[in-house]
Amino acid sequence: MRFTDLFVKRPVLAIVVNLVILIAGLQSIRALTVRQYPRSDMAIVRVSTTYVGANADLVRGFITTPLERVIASADGIDYMESWSAQGLSTITVHLRLNYDTNAALTQIQAKGAQVRNDLPPEAEAPIIELETADNQFAAVYLSFSSADLDQNQITDYL
Template sequence: MNPSHIAIRNPASVFILVLMIVTLGSSAYRGLPREAAPDIQIPLLIVTLPFPGASPEDVESLVTRKAELALQNVDNLEEIKSTSAEGASTITLEFELGFDVDDARVKVREKLDEVRPELPEDMEDPIISEINFSEQPMLIV
């Protein structure tokens, strides 16, 4: 027997079945856990090495290369990218997923402290920052 014939002969049963499916579906939807602002951690650190008044070439040779060499040995480092601009060097460190960013920050600070004597004296202290989505606005109107 064809299912459409059964549905046509028993409209009350079809209505009750549809009502049960809608009720159970909406109940399951309300029971799903969800967060308005989930805590998303990206294992990414940005190291800025300010060297005021220096040309991009000087920044690269005196700061960026030495800092990169020191930072290459940090544990769980996946990728390192650097940019040398006038007055500053920016090094982006990408770590393996699941790696503790706070632990990475401590290790990066230690490596930079080790290489500090090789860097120019008039260079400012390094700035280590991370991307934190919980501090970013969810909606800009």
């Protein structure tokens, strides 16, 4: 006897099973939370270090590179960007979406303190700042235009 034969021979059982599945689905839909603007914590940690009197190459070699190596081992990092200029090192750490920003900030601060003794004594202590996206509304606005199509024809393609 096949599985489907059971429901063909007993149509009342098939109806009852379908109703149970339907009721379970309706209750599950009611239990779902719906938010107009879903949570999307996009955070950036910026590490800035001043080394007065040093050119960009010295800043990169003595400040930026050691800090990058240590900070890269922290959890929750999506990617890092860094640049060195005359007397200034800036490292921008982009955190993963919805990662715990406080935990990441604490780890990066600990990593910065860990490497502080390896930096030149003339360099100031790294300044670590957390920047969050306070705008909870639109993340992206898209606009479409065409020289060949009018507004209604563009809408048909979308």
